[in-house]
Amino acid sequence: MTSGYEPLTSIEAITAGLGEVGYISTAQISTAVFLAHGLRKPILIEGPAGVGKTDLAASLGRWLDLPIIRLQCYEGLDEGKALYEWKYGKQLLYTQILKEKLNELIGEGDNLSKSLGKLADFEDLFFSPQFLEARPLLNAMQQDKGSILLIDEIDKSDEAFEAFLLEVLSDYQVSVPEIGTIRAKVPPIVILTSNNVRELGDALKRRCLHLHIGFPDHVREQRIVRARVDGISDALLSQLVRFVQSVREADIKKRPSIAETVDWARTLLLLHAGSLDEQFVRDTLNVLLKHESDIAAISPQIPKMVREAVGTDSGGRTASGYPDLG
């Protein structure tokens, strides 16, 4: 059986492939994906919000042209919503429609036990795959060429669900009592994400590969913004990334993530900002910082930060131009 995972041949291929669909990977990320495929293990990704945890799954799906099946976790999520459910309505409707026919067939039996035996035959009909409503986990197992199963924000689910997930993820199979065991045709690549709302159980952590994605460094962030925002000038890009990086070092409640950098870059572009200046930053800071107290904390430092972000850049230019002046 052919699976859709063939392009995952080497770490370089993964980095390049993800790059094609606009995801700027790192050695760690590509290694994790490579191992996840090689060892058939889920990847558990931790890290601050908005650094591209979910996006990794989406990009993988886009690159490999595989379906992305997403299971968003929340408190109270249970098997019925994650795995499968019987289509009660359809079952009921079919029995109603087939009532006559059933009566005929069952009525043929001379005595009660014969009728019952016949009825038992139909039971299997009504609990067959036809009436099975596949939820994300089962759905992911049924894909012919494999799939990317994204279990998002697993830390928000209950512990009971976590335990249930262990069973599914260890063998990539699901048992439906009425039908039997459904084994994945091609095991999906499973990506779990966590924002550390709650400490995950050891058992789950031990069964997954662990990947921590932190805030990107200057170079990577520039590449990411360039890939996402069309037509941004080099000067502005380098300045704004430098500014964001220095904001992240400040003592604030919520540090801006890549998603916010990208939004900010788009905002600045929309305002036709050629380069960073104090007024622009002041007017658009609410795109970058989402807490009133953070904005208040950063505001007094804006002139200094802008000077530093712009300064190093233009400083480089004057240094090269300086001999002419002298």
Place this chain on the structure above:
Amino acid sequence: MERQISNFIRALRSSDVKVSTGEALDAARTVAMIGYGDRGLLKDSLACVLAKSEAEKDVHDKLFDLYFAASNKRSSAQNEAEDREDGEGDGESGEQDAGDTAEQMIALTQPGNEQALATAVERAAEAAGLNDIRFSTQTAYYAQQMVKAMGGEALQARLLEALQRSGAEADADAQRMIDARRALTMAARERAERAFEVFGAGETEKFRDDVAATKRLTALEAHDMARMKLLIAKIAKRLAVKHSRRRKKTSRGILDVRRTMRANAGYDGVPFNVIWRQKKRDRPKIVAICDVSGSVAAYVRFLLLLLYSLKEVIPDLHAYAFSYRLGDVSDILEENEFDGAIKKILREFGLGSTSYGQAWSDFKTDHETVIDRRTTIIVLGDGRSNYGDPRLDLFSGFAGRAKQTIWLNPEGPALWGTGDSVIPRYAPYCNQMSHVATLKDLERAIDEILTTYS
């Protein structure tokens, strides 16, 4: 090669990275997949497979660099050794006299033979069982064992012989051997130190933690404080994990009619899925009343630090401090950084002669309403009330309103009731009266309290 990975995992385990057998197998499969060729790749991969949190990743990266710096030399050295053995296979008769060994050892220390020296050192490390090193004091011992394994005795014999002879040539010979011996010892020592960093350092930290946890809290010195804070954080995490799980308990027997009907609406009301009523566990609610007079103050710090580190499990936490007058210190603890808060509390409440009676009457007037049937009252104090009225009437009232009353006493049972201690008179109203002298005691006490809420 398998040995390399299993030893590395041993090193990780000794540094408190919990690697399960399954993960060890994964690591072996990973290595089989990607090989040892690319160190950066190997590091990223093993970090992915073995280290499952940010803290563990830090430890892993540090150990990886240390360990594979050592084993890098070893593997290349081993290859060479194998080559050599192939070549010499039949030439060697296995019989070597002391002279040869000594000469070989001297040759190792000559410039240009670094690779051969590294090989010899690695072999000696293997022979001496260097991976069992646990404490830094063992480095000298292991270095000695390694020199011995390399043939140090032969060198020693030659040296003695040379010293007995006289003449310039013999002196030079002796000097040569002394230099060689020193160089070998240095190399062995360096290797042993690195092995300690990899295999022993974590173990030593653990040992120190154990010592700190069982030391009397008043006997702790200033430089222990940082360690204690880390330890308390660890304990808090352990307790939090233990007690934050399974908030629900199914009690079979009582039918939850409302929810059963709802769940079975789809079956035309025929109850296929029966839902039983669930007993909700109470959220722990703790009122800590702390004597902050001189004799008990040292303990208060640890109790409060532990309780406040458990905020996740005990959302409803109130702290009161007294020596003469009693006051609510929850706000001070919430608003200030911990050390500052403790200082402030001691300054505000720590003066004045202890009076339990006065404290209880203050508590009665201002704060009694915080106690309800879910509350655990923790009293931390030595019960020495300077012969004042203990106001048992008030205390029994509080104890009666609360779920339970636990008295933690830094004094040993032998001292209870001596002098101005009124502990025995409070005892009948407390569910438990325990002696708390070390961090271990404290952990046990808090663990027991939280267990009553499960």
